[in-house]
Amino acid sequence: MTLYKKLVRDGIPQIIESKGEKCIYEILDDEKYAVELRKKLDEEILEYIEAANVEDATEELADVLEVIHAYALIHGVSLENAETMRLKKASERGGFANKVFLVEVLD
Numbered sequence: 749m750t751l752y753k754k755l756v757r758d759g760i761p762q763i764i765e766s767k768g769e770k771c772i773y774e775i776l777d778d779e780k781y782a783v784e785l786r787k788k789l790d791e792e793i794l795e796y797i798e799a800a801n802v803e804d805a806t807e808e809l810a811d812v813l814e815v816i817h818a819y820a821l822i823h824g825v826s827l828e829n830a831e832t833m834r835l836k837k838a839s840e841r842g843g844f845a846n847k848v849f850l851v852e853v854l855d
Contacts, residue, residue, distance in 0.1 A: 785819065789812070795811070
């Protein structure tokens with residue numbers, strides 16, 4: 749028996765059961781879901797940071813995006829609206845492509 753106690757993708761219980769194994773899971777209420785989703789985001793970002801190659805990094809970025817999609821649903825925000833906001837901020841303040849590292853602001 750392996751104890752996980754973590755948020756997983758919706759299809760994981762069926763995948764486990766299709767292999768002839770049994771699993772115990774629960775459907776979280778909104779409050780617990782928000783807590784576990786934050787843990788999942790932390791987990792996926794750490795896995796991205798620790799990725800050994802571009803293929804693994806790409807897979808982990810996809811997982812991060814899946815969590816972002818879930819957050820959008822929680823907040824009732826469409827990804828299109830989030831993208832519009834991202835573009836607005838990029839237009840006003842820039843993105844991160846130029847690798848600018850602010851050291852200090854002098855008074």
